[in-house]
Amino acid sequence: MNRKENEENKGKRGKIERFVLPGDLLGVIEEFVPGDNCYVEDGKIYSNIAGYLLVDKAKHRANIIPGNPRQKLPKVGDKVAGIITSTMRDSATIEFSMVNEENIGLPFTGLVHVSQISKKFVEDVFAAMRRGDIIRARIIDVKFLPFQLATNEGDLGVIRAHCTKCGEPLVKMERDLLECPACGLKEKRKLAKDYIQPRFSTKDKHHN
Amino acid sequence: MVGLSEVTSAIEREHISSLLVHGKRIDDRGLFEFRNIEVEVSPIEKAEGSAQVVLGGTKVVAGVKVDVGPPFSDTPNKGVLTCNAELTPIASPFFESGPPDEQTVELARVVDRGIRESKAVDLEKLVLIPGEKVRVCFVDVYVLDYDGNLFDASEIAASVALMAAKVPEVEVNEDTGEITVLDKKQLLPISNIPVSATFAKIDGVLVLDPCLKEERVQDARITMTSTQEGNICAFQKGGIGTITLEDVDTVIEVVKEKAEPVRDLIRELTKEVRGEI
Amino acid sequence: MNNVTLVRKEPSESLFREDGLRLDGRGLDELRPIRMEVGVLNNADGSAYVEHGKNKIVAAVYGPRELHPKHLALPDKALVRCEYRMATFSVEERKSPAPGRREVELSKVIRESLEPAIFVYKYPRATIDVFVQILQADGGTRCASITAAALALADAGVPMRDLVVGCAVGKIEGKVAVDLSDVEDKLGEGDIPMALMPTKKVITLLQSDGDFTPEEFKQALEMGIAACEKIYEMQRDILIERYSKVREEVAEEQEEE
Numbered sequence: 193m194n195r196k197e198n199e200e201n202k203g204k205r206g207k208i209e210r211f212v213l214p215g216d217l218l219g220v221i222e223e224f225v226p227g228d229n230c231y232v233e234d235g236k237i238y239s240n241i242a243g244y245l246l247v248d249k250a251k252h253r254a255n256i257i258p259g260n261p262r263q264k265l266p267k268v269g270d271k272v273a274g275i276i277t278s279t280m281r282d283s284a285t286i287e288f289s290m291v292n293e294e295n296i297g298l299p300f301t302g303l304v305h306v307s308q309i310s311k312k313f314v315e316d317v318f319a320a321m322r323r324g325d326i327i328r329a330r331i332i333d334v335k336f337l338p339f340q341l342a343t344n345e346g347d348l349g350v351i352r353a354h355c356t357k358c359g360e361p362l363v364k365m366e367r368d369l370l371e372c373p374a375c376g377l378k379e380k381r382k383l384a385k386d387y388i389q390p391r392f393s394t395k396d397k398h399h400n
Numbered sequence: 401m402v403g404l405s406e407v408t409s410a411i412e413r414e415h416i417s418s419l420l421v422h423g424k425r426i427d428d429r430g431l432f433e434f435r436n437i438e439v440e441v442s443p444i445e446k447a448e449g450s451a452q453v454v455l456g457g458t459k460v461v462a463g464v465k466v467d468v469g470p471p472f473s474d475t476p477n478k479g480v481l482t483c484n485a486e487l488t489p490i491a492s493p494f495f496e497s498g499p500p501d502e503q504t505v506e507l508a509r510v511v512d513r514g515i516r517e518s519k520a521v522d523l524e525k526l527v528l529i530p531g532e533k534v535r536v537c538f539v540d541v542y543v544l545d546y547d548g549n550l551f552d553a554s555e556i557a558a559s560v561a562l563m564a565a566k567v568p569e570v571e572v573n574e575d576t577g578e579i580t581v582l583d584k585k586q587l588l589p590i591s592n593i594p595v596s597a598t599f600a601k602i603d604g605v606l607v608l609d610p611c612l613k614e615e616r617v618q619d620a621r622i623t624m625t626s627t628q629e630g631n632i633c634a635f636q637k638g639g640i641g642t643i644t645l646e647d648v649d650t651v652i653e654v655v656k657e658k659a660e661p662v663r664d665l666i667r668e669l670t671k672e673v674r675g676e677i
Numbered sequence: 678m679n680n681v682t683l684v685r686k687e688p689s690e691s692l693f694r695e696d697g698l699r700l701d702g703r704g705l706d707e708l709r710p711i712r713m714e715v716g717v718l719n720n721a722d723g724s725a726y727v728e729h730g731k732n733k734i735v736a737a738v739y740g741p742r743e744l745h746p747k748h749l750a751l752p753d754k755a756l757v758r759c760e761y762r763m764a765t766f767s768v769e770e771r772k773s774p775a776p777g778r779r780e781v782e783l784s785k786v787i788r789e790s791l792e793p794a795i796f797v798y799k800y801p802r803a804t805i806d807v808f809v810q811i812l813q814a815d816g817g818t819r820c821a822s823i824t825a826a827a828l829a830l831a832d833a834g835v836p837m838r839d840l841v842v843g844c845a846v847g848k849i850e851g852k853v854a855v856d857l858s859d860v861e862d863k864l865g866e867g868d869i870p871m872a873l874m875p876t877k878k879v880i881t882l883l884q885s886d887g888d889f890t891p892e893e894f895k896q897a898l899e900m901g902i903a904a905c906e907k908i909y910e911m912q913r914d915i916l917i918e919r920y921s922k923v924r925e926e927v928a929e930e931q932e933e934e
Contacts, residue, residue: 211917214794214831215839215876229836231796238876240796240836242916258834259920260716260723265741273411290411295613297493297720300743326411337743337750337802351411388414444813445731447766457719461812463766484774489760490737490808492720497760497776497808540765540774542810544735545718 209247211259212239218254227255266291266300266331266339273328273351274299279317282306286327286341301338304329308342310349310382320382326352328384349384361390413602413617420605425614427456432608432654434662439556439669441564449565449588453557456611457547459491462539462557466567466588468528468579469536479526480536483512483558485543485550492546510596510636511541511554514625517633518594521562525589528572533579535567537588548612551623551636555596556666563590563670587674593666594633595659596625599651601641606650608658624651626659692849692861699861705854706900708844708907713825713915715832721808723833727825730858731815733767736825738833740805747802755800759788761822763811783819790823790843790872790882796836805835816859817845823872823882824908831916840912841881843872844904846897848889853897855904869894871901875909878902 212218218230218237226232227248229241239245243259266272274288283306287299304327309320321327321343327350333340343349353362355372362370362379364387370379373390416426423431435456444450447463471478485508487495500508515521526535539561541554566585573580600610600618607614615621619641625634632652637643692700703709709730718724721737728734744750761783765772791807807829809822820843827841847857849865862868867887873880880898889897 211920213840213913213916214837215874217876231836231838233838238838240838241834242831242920243834244920259916260832260834293411295412295616297739298742298745301747444733444764444766446769446813446815450766459718461764463764465766465771467771484765486764486774488762488808488810489739489806490718490721490724490735490810493739493742497762499775538765538771540771542764542812544810545720547719 207247207249208257209245211243212245212256213242214238214240218245224252224254227253229256229258230254266296266334268331268334270331271328271348272300272302272331272341273326274302276321276323276325276327277301279321279323281316281318284309284317284321284327285338286329288329302329302331302341303338304341304343308332308340308344311344314382319380321350322353322356322379322381324354325350325381343382343384347385349382351384351386352388352390353379353381355379363389412613416614416617417603417605420602420607425607427611429609431606432658434552434609434658435611437556437662437665439560439665441560441669441673447561447565448567449561449563451557451560451564453553453560455547455549455553455556455609457545458543458549458553459545460541460543460550460553460557462541462554462561464561464565464588465538465540466565467536467538468533468570470532471527471534475523476531477527478523479521479534481512481516481521481523481539482537483508483515483539483541485511485541485554487543487546487550490545491543495543495546506636506638507550507554508541510551510623510625510634511539511558513634513636514555514594514596515539515558515562518592518625518627520559520590520592520594522589522591528570528579529574529577532577533572537562537565546612548610548615549598551598552596552609552662555594555625556662559593559595559666560669562588563593563666564673566673590674592627592629593663594625594627595662595666596623596634597651597655597659598623599654601639601643601647606647606654608654622647622651624655626655628663630656692864699849699854699858701858705852706903708856708904709858711908711911713828713911715828715915715919721829721833723829723831723835725825725828725832727821727828729815729817729821729824730856731813732811732818732821733813734818734821734825735810735812736822736829737808737810738806738826738829738835739808740833740835741800741803742806744802744804750802750804753801754797755795755803755805757788757792757795757797757805757807759784759791759807759809759826761787761809761811761819763814763818767811767814783822786882786884787819787822787826791826791830791841793879793881794827794837794839794841794874795830796838799836805830814859816857816862817870819843819882820845820870820872824912828912828915832919839874839876840909841872842875842905842909842912843870843882844901844908845870846901846904848887848893848897853893853900855900869897869901871898871905873902873905873909875906 243256272288273290274286289299329341360374438454440452449464569582569584571580599622601620621638623636712728714726717726723738823843847868869885872882
């Protein structure tokens with residue numbers, strides 16, 4: 193079991209009772225409160241996944257810890273990285289397939305609301321992120337697709353950007369300011385601390 | 401998939417290239433080292449021949465079906481051999497079912513060339529009635545798990561499946577053209593064992609047998625298939641990057657050393673069915 | 678095949694041996710040997726491999742994941758998609774790689790046998806994809822596919838009301854028998870593929886072809902349910918085996934706290 197999993201199950205105290213499968217009867221609602229990964233039908237509590245029944249005697253709560261620790265569905269608190277596919281004045285849409293530094297395959301869609309971009313006031317998304325930028329963000333809500341994201345921490349924000357005019361990778365000049373090495377255009381972004389400085393220009397990338 | 405490759409190339413590429421500068425790879429292999437190869441011979445009883453190959457995290461199954469049919473009109477005195485590949489959606493979240501795409505067709509054709517041009521199967525011995533009836537061999541490769549380098553995994557699977565294949569003997573009545581399938585089985589006529597070696601070029605560095613993470617950031621891909629005599633029977637450059645003459649020299653040198661152990665493995669695996677080759 | 682006469686040996690006349698057992702030595706209510714494995718693939722979120730007789734089946738599950746293209750997404754629940762495909766070399770005569778009508782129908786009935794068990798309303802606008810690849814077919818592939826797909830769903834951690842388990846019952850030479858083999862399926866008088874949610878005792882797949890009296894049909898259902906329950910025990914065992922290692926680690930973790 194990896195560390196992430198341990199963190200997640202922290203605070204869920206109790207004794208591992210047994211391994212259960214979907215549909216296994218755990219008890220009746222008079223006995224426990226149905227916790228994680230349980231469902232109730234006709235006053236009876238059942239497991240809805242394959243995992244370990246953990247009964248918290250103090251809180252009279254039954255939780256199931258997933259048997260397979262490699263579930264990939266992103267959760268609140270996960271750090272994701274992806275590309276901005278569109279921006280509006282009040283929000284940016286990103287498609288991300290990197291979750292906690294792991295490539296999860298097909299991308300999910302997330303939205304960064306303008307109020308969640310930075311600790312400082314940002315009036316217009318355009319002044320902080322633009323279409324084609326690669327950003328790192330944190331998930332703050334997963335109730336519905338698209339997920340809600342925030343970039344208001346130091347290591348979150350834009351990690352790579354291209355010049356809006358000529359498409360060159362932009363070079364970080366100072367905090368939240370980028371410059372195009374080709375045309376000299378200066379652009380503002382909400383940058384992550386570890387913005388990836390371009391190592392070569394796209395114009396000569398293929399001259400090996 | 402808008403810009404997915406850009407995202408991975410920005411994040412994963414940094415990491416992979418920074419290791420390659422020091423001659424290291426993300427899975428701690430040498431630059432010219434194959435991953436572990438595991439082969440199961442004849443797992444599919446209903447196929448005439450079959451093989452499952454696990455190369456690192458890549459898993460493929462090849463099956464051989466042999467039929468009787470007319471030869472191609474331009475090669476009336478040769479049997480027919482067709483290689484086909486299926487990138488099944490169970491193998492990767494990025495594979496979709498549907499008619500074969502570019503990637504699938506390239507894979508099938510490179511594997512096909514390796515087998516055909518090395519004369520792995522002696523097609524002339526598959527003729528039953530010249531110009532009319534020949535054996536038709538279908539080699540179908542199914543990718544079950546994709547962790548890079550489908551070419552080499554598929555080539556090994558196809559070779560082993562063909563070498564392990566047992567086809568029913570037939571009796572040809574030359575007068576009536578009637579072909580009777582007998583109970584007795586025979587091996588396919590095999591006269592060479594092609595072995596392919598695939599390289600990824602990342603920031604100017606060549607690595608053998610790229611895993612998926614390396615493949616995702618590669619600039620160019622080189623596949624070279626060699627015969628047991630050490631000749632080149634298929635070569636394929638892929639990807640939008642470029643390769644140099646020095647790269648080709650390196651590939652040829654590495655293949656000299658690395659292809660033979662794979663060929664020995666294939667010989668060893670099929671020894672029980674075929675005897676020494 | 679054009680102009681080629683293929684002469685093949687006829688299969689033996691009776692489907693029963695002299696001692697009254699079936700050709701492969703089974704009684705009427707006996708299953709073929711079954712072997713299961715869970716978590717066999719790296720890329721899929723959940724996966725399973727099932728050998729049922731000579732059937733060899735790999736099932737993979739992705740999801741819940743975002744649906745592409747997005748306009749297919751359902752506003753209130755997850756879309757469940759299923760694809761059943763046979764390898765070209767899975768049958769005696771090479772099958773064309775393109776999916777046929779049979780594969781399309783089986784994809785649909787397998788999906789409809791699994792979806793009742795899945796809590797689709799937990800994941801609006803998402804999709805859960807189930808892929809089944811038949812590597813070798815030996816009669817009763819759709820039922821074994823359902824057994825495998827349910828294991829893959831459980832492995833992926835998809836929330837479910839119950840597992841699903843499939844088994845076919847048929848009629849050979851006037852007798853109702855479970856789990857027909859390929860030859861019994863082809864030469865027998867009928868086949869009833871069924872699937873069950875085992876703890877709820879509800880049927881999620883029921884088809885039939887051939888000729889059954891109403892009494893035979895009812896008897897077949899009862900025998901099918903009993904057979905499904907046997908397979909369900911195997912599903913339980915393999916999932917426990919798969920996760921028992923994790924269980925020890927979890928237990929240690931709890932002791933430390």
